[in-house]
Amino acid sequence: MSHQTLSREELAQYVDHTLLKPESTDADVAALAEEASALGTYSICISPSKLPIALPAGSTVKIATVCGFPSGSHHAEVKAAEAAHAVLDGAHEVDMVINLGAVKSGDWAQVQADIEAVRAAAAHPTVLKVIIESAALTDDEIVKACEASEAAGADFVKTSTGFHPAGGASVHAVELMARTVGGRLGVKASGGVRTAADALAMIAAGATRLGLSGTAAVLDGLDDDGTGPAASATAGATGY
Known part of the structure; x- marks a missing residue:
């Protein structure tokens, strides 16, 4: 795992x-x-019922929300309606949960159609991230879920909700997701990323976005010289 050099x-x-x-x-x-x-973060991610929200004066922070959260077991039409409502309420980004039952059944047409419904309801320039709940999937399912997300027009694939008992992000899952999407989509690591070492490990693995609840502690964990602690190959592998 390569050592990352990032400023706060x-x-x-x-x-x-x-x-x-x-x-x-x-x-x-x-x-x-x-x-x-x-803190200067890229965005905030909040529940859809908390929209719309007024940001502090002069803030450049983007607003993200979730859809079909946290189970993903909602009807596609309901997810689509929730996403459309969120966009009207000012969301710049929507993080939807994949239909995990369809994934486990190998019904990839349903998986893709579910994502396509949300993509149609939250058209560009809204950023659509697909939460695949990677800790609950096999490697083959992770790859196919990423492929379905790309085929459906998603902008990102995302590891986890942070609410699944199987756990959150892992370096292995992020590496596999990044390899599958090949830079064509972003990769968001979320769930269990609690330290600067965790964050840097995920970025080294290919994450282009991080979902953090304890952001201040993570940023405070960077070394004084701005290089941060050495990335750990096992950071964030369990827990969320």
């Missing part, structure tokens, strides 16, 4: 600063937006 500001621009706890209040979300703006 550069690492912050990888981050979707995330708050998806069901009990989160409007005040919690407002505080998240303030913190994201202060």
Whole structure:
């Protein structure tokens, strides 16, 4: 695993600063937006019912939300309606959960159609990320889920919701996802990325975006010289 050299500001621009706890209040979300703006993260990621949200004056932070979250077992039409509502409410990015039952059944036509429905409802320039719940999948399923996401017009594939008992992101899954999409799509690592070492390991593996809830602690973990700790080959392999 290669050693990454990133400044605090550069690492912050990888981050979707995330708050998806069901009990989160409007005040919690407002505080998240303030913190994201202060930290210089790329975006905030919040529940769709918390939209629309007013960002602090002068903030350049993007607004992301989730769709079909966290199970992915919703009807495609419901996911599409949720995504369309989110866009009207000001979301720049939508992170949808794949139909895991269809994945496990090997029904790749259904998997792709589900993503296509959301893509149609949240057209470009809205960024569509597909959460494949990689910890619950075999390597073959990870590859096929990424292929279905690309075929359906997604912009990113994303490892995890952070709510599945199988766990969150792993370096292995990120490497496999990045290899499969070959730079044509972004790769977001989320779930269990709690330290600077975790974050740098995911970026070294091919992640182009990170979903973090403890962003300040991760950024604070960078070395004073800005190079950060050496990336760990096992960072984020378990837990979320």
